[in-house]
Amino acid sequence: MNQSRPAARTAVVYLCTTVHSNPQPLLWACDAYADRRGWRVVDSLHDATGQSDPTKARERPALARAIEKLTTTDASVLLTVSPEMISTLATEYAQITDRVSHAGGFIHTMGWPEIQPDNRGSA
DSSP: OOOOOOOOOEEEEEEEOOTTOOOHHHHHHHHHHHHHHTOEEEEEEEEOOSSOOTTOTTTOHHHHHHHHHHHHSSOOEEEESOGGGTOSSHHHHHHHHHHHHHTTOEEEEOOGGGSOGGGGGGO
16 A cells, blocks of 8 residues: 655745844744744744734735645645743634635644754744
8 A cells, every 4th residue: 555645844944033032043943943843934034023913914914825835835834933922912822823724724833942042032
């Protein structure tokens, strides 16, 4: 019996940091994490807006583009470091989760332990 391997997941990386932080170390960590899981990253997007309202697309344009990528590419994973990068409020997080699900994907948070301690301050 010939069993085919399941298709590798494809991910869009999304980060939301404060205005004066350098997102590059976090982006590298997300790329490395995706690689370890066998996921291909199709795009990495970043908002430097801190804790703005994620339901207002003008305030978080990269989040809107990341969700759009789930409908326009073969990506099914919205990869981020922590839930707080999506929203700190449960109702807003649920709204974004619904939008991601409607786009055919899911949110995966890799968690701060995956980040080198010297890069945690970048967010």
